[in-house]
Amino acid sequence: MAEILFNPTQEDTLKELINVSFGVAASLIGDLLESHVKLHIPEISTIAIRDFDAKTCELLGDETEFYLTKQRFIGSFNGEVIFIFSPRCANAFCQLLLRDEEALSEMETKSSVLELTNIITSACISQLCELINGKTVFQVPSIERRDTTQLERYEKIIGYENVIVIKTALDVEDKNILGHMFILLNNRMLEHLQNIMEEL
Amino acid sequence: MINPERIIDSINVGILIIDEHLTLCYMNTWFALHSDVNALESEGKRLTELFLLTTEQISSLKRHIKTSLTLQTPSFYTADSNGYLFPLKHAITTQSAFEHMQQDITVVPYDVAQKKVTLLVYDQTVLMEEKNKCHKESAELVRAMKLANETIKKLENAKTKLVKQQEIIYKQAHYDSLTSLANRTLLHQRLQLLIEEGFENSKKFGVLFLDLDHFKKVNDTLGHDIGDALLVKISKILLSATRKSDTVARLGGDEFVLLIDDIQAEETLIRVAQKIIDAISLPLNINDIPLHVTTSIGISLFPEHGSTYNELIKNADTALYEAKAAGRNVYKLFQE
Amino acid sequence: MEKREKLVFLVVDDSKISRKWLIEMIPPKILEHTIVIEGTNGEEAIALYKEHQPDIVFLDITMPVIDGIAALKEIKAFHAEAVVVMVSADRQKSTQEHVISLGAHSVLSKPVDGNVFRTTLLSLVA
Numbered sequence: 001m002a003e004i005l006f007n008p009t010q011e012d013t014l015k016e017l018i019n020v021s022f023g024v025a026a027s028l029i030g031d032l033l034e035s036h037v038k039l040h041i042p043e044i045s046t047i048a049i050r051d052f053d054a055k056t057c058e059l060l061g062d063e064t065e066f067y068l069t070k071q072r073f074i075g076s077f078n079g080e081v082i083f084i085f086s087p088r089c090a091n092a093f094c095q096l097l098l099r100d101e102e103a104l105s106e107m108e109t110k111s112s113v114l115e116l117t118n119i120i121t122s123a124c125i126s127q128l129c130e131l132i133n134g135k136t137v138f139q140v141p142s143i144e145r146r147d148t149t150q151l152e153r154y155e156k157i158i159g160y161e162n163v164i165v166i167k168t169a170l171d172v173e174d175k176n177i178l179g180h181m182f183i184l185l186n187n188r189m190l191e192h193l194q195n196i197m198e199e200l
Numbered sequence: 201m202i203n204p205e206r207i208i209d210s211i212n213v214g215i216l217i218i219d220e221h222l223t224l225c226y227m228n229t230w231f232a233l234h235s236d237v238n239a240l241e242s243e244g245k246r247l248t249e250l251f252l253l254t255t256e257q258i259s260s261l262k263r264h265i266k267t268s269l270t271l272q273t274p275s276f277y278t279a280d281s282n283g284y285l286f287p288l289k290h291a292i293t294t295q296s297a298f299e300h301m302q303q304d305i306t307v308v309p310y311d312v313a314q315k316k317v318t319l320l321v322y323d324q325t326v327l328m329e330e331k332n333k334c335h336k337e338s339a340e341l342v343r344a345m346k347l348a349n350e351t352i353k354k355l356e357n358a359k360t361k362l363v364k365q366q367e368i369i370y371k372q373a374h375y376d377s378l379t380s381l382a383n384r385t386l387l388h389q390r391l392q393l394l395i396e397e398g399f400e401n402s403k404k405f406g407v408l409f410l411d412l413d414h415f416k417k418v419n420d421t422l423g424h425d426i427g428d429a430l431l432v433k434i435s436k437i438l439l440s441a442t443r444k445s446d447t448v449a450r451l452g453g454d455e456f457v458l459l460i461d462d463i464q465a466e467e468t469l470i471r472v473a474q475k476i477i478d479a480i481s482l483p484l485n486i487n488d489i490p491l492h493v494t495t496s497i498g499i500s501l502f503p504e505h506g507s508t509y510n511e512l513i514k515n516a517d518t519a520l521y522e523a524k525a526a527g528r529n530v531y532k533l534f535q536e
Numbered sequence: 537m538e539k540r541e542k543l544v545f546l547v548v549d550d551s552k553i554s555r556k557w558l559i560e561m562i563p564p565k566i567l568e569h570t571i572v573i574e575g576t577n578g579e580e581a582i583a584l585y586k587e588h589q590p591d592i593v594f595l596d597i598t599m600p601v602i603d604g605i606a607a608l609k610e611i612k613a614f615h616a617e618a619v620v621v622m623v624s625a626d627r628q629k630s631t632q633e634h635v636i637s638l639g640a641h642s643v644l645s646k647p648v649d650g651n652v653f654r655t656t657l658l659s660l661v662a
């Protein structure tokens with residue numbers, strides 16, 4: 001399923017940028033949670049957009065329900081960021097953020113997940129945008145609960161051909177919060193990114 | 201030159217500038233009108249003095265401010281997952297599901313050094329109202345679909361049951377319960393069919409009327425259980441001595457009728473009859489009791505010996521009587 | 537600092553681009569008097585330190601095989617005087633305080649700010 005989009009040099013650069021972005025994000029998340037956050041070295045892979053649904057199912061394993069967040073960024077650097085979280089991880093993060101051990105409402109969980117993804121997205125996209133000397137504006141994100149058994153029911157993603165898949169694992173206190181970030185790029189944007197990374 | 205303030209005060213978006221301690225630095229006209237607050241008098245006051253905010257809303261707002269200032273990017277509240285932050289009136293004049301205006305809020309850095317941010321407040325009540333309606337409708341649809349599916353399933357189950365019952369009824373009406381052979385009704389139907397086909401295609405067929413010799417003695421001396429077991433055994437012998445396309449029927453008691461279809465000449469019938477007589481006369485073992493039975497057979501032929509059910513059966517029966525009279529364990533072809 | 541003809545810097549990071557970015561920030565005047573040795577993980581950092589006894593070590597924290605923190609401990613155990621500047625994407629106070637307590641000279645957060653880097657470097661080679 002994997003589709004090679006970057007050569008080893010480009011991949012090294014991308015990894016380092018994501019690593020730095022995650023450091024920035026982890027530091028802010030740690031501040032907000034008033035706790036030490038361990039962010040793992042990000043695992044990065046690339047796929048074609050047609051494999052997006054299959055990849056989602058693969059990453060979720062036995063879980064069928066999941067939260068999906070979407071946020072577009074437009075400008076000279078443009079694309080879309082999607083995150084998926086299992087309900088268990090989403091709830092775990094919500095409990096940490098709201099410092100609440102009780103069962104939390106759907107709205108609380110959703111808004112907590114959006115706060116988390118907003119931070120990681122901002123950190124990553126800002127770094128990538130800076131690299132290509134671009135300008136980008138973030139659009140209002142959205143979140144919904146989905147089911148892997150009904151993937152054909154949801155609107156298909158169009159306008160992008162390539163996906164960078166980043167595993168995001170945060171260790172906070174005794175909890176391990178696992179999510180998956182997808183950066184969707186069209187061919188033109190990908191080529192631009194590849195060229196810049198090659199020149200460095 | 202443009203006048204930004206004019207635009208800010210006529211725009212359909214709420215604009216607030218606040219610092220990290222939630223002190224209000226600026227409020228535009230839109231926000232003042234929707235919140236019933238005097239913009240100028242409010243400047244310098246804390247948002248918590250102006251609005252009823254919960255502890256969680258306050259910490260959430262502070263987190264958004266921190267995110268926005270640290271990353272120098274916008275941080276978002278969505279009506280979808282937050283409902284509202286400021287208890288503002290909404291502009292809907294019909295009955296609404298919402299008490300307060302549903303808000304999308306974008307927190308953008310205004311002055312990073314002074315830790316000030318701008319809050320852009322968008323009224324999303326109408327959108328949320330529509331979304332709610334859609335949700336409700338789709339939930340109802342899902343419920344209706346579920347109900348329909350359940351009903352279909354029930355109907356299908358009932359249909360399956362009915363088909364099964366029909367099969368049972370048909371079987372009871374057309375087959376003999378002891379031997380599972382065709383009964384008199386089915387025999388009548390099959391024979392009628394053969395007659396029609398025979399006329400149409402000038403085909404010959406034979407009727408074998410069969411009666412065990414001295415069967416009554418078996419019943420009387422060994423009991424009905426053995427008698428019944430013997431009949432079952434005999435029916436198996438008859439089935440294996442005939443083709444699948446032939447009909448083997450039990451009329452009752454120890455009387456059997458066989459329809460042997462598609463024969464070229466009466467020799468074929470004679471061969472079948474002899475085969476049956478030979479097979480039955482072999483020693484049998486019924487429930488560990490060794491038995492020796494014989495049978496007599498009367499034969500009638502279509503179209504030579506009749507062209508109706510009654511004629512053919514009656515003539516085969518007459519031939520059977522001849523066979524019995526001739527000392528049993530033999531077959532007789534009907535003679536005019 | 538021990539007198540040698542040239543300065544020796546050891547730059548350890550699993551990312552090639554990251555090492556390149558760091559080396560590019562060294563002012564040319566210093567670079568012409570410097571030998572830069574590169575390593576890609578904690579294990580290499582320890583071996584290269586023992587072999588070359590560099591004047592300054594720039595050490596990344598999150599690395600495969602042996603991470604920067606374990607390498608720092610080993611280098612300090614080998615040579616208590618070692619000058620180790622940690623370079624890390626982990627900018628949390630707790631992490632920074634931890635490595636300082638283990639004997640790191642200072643911590644630079646990634647992306648490394650050019651001015652902060654030069655100030656640190658100048659204070660060390662002065």
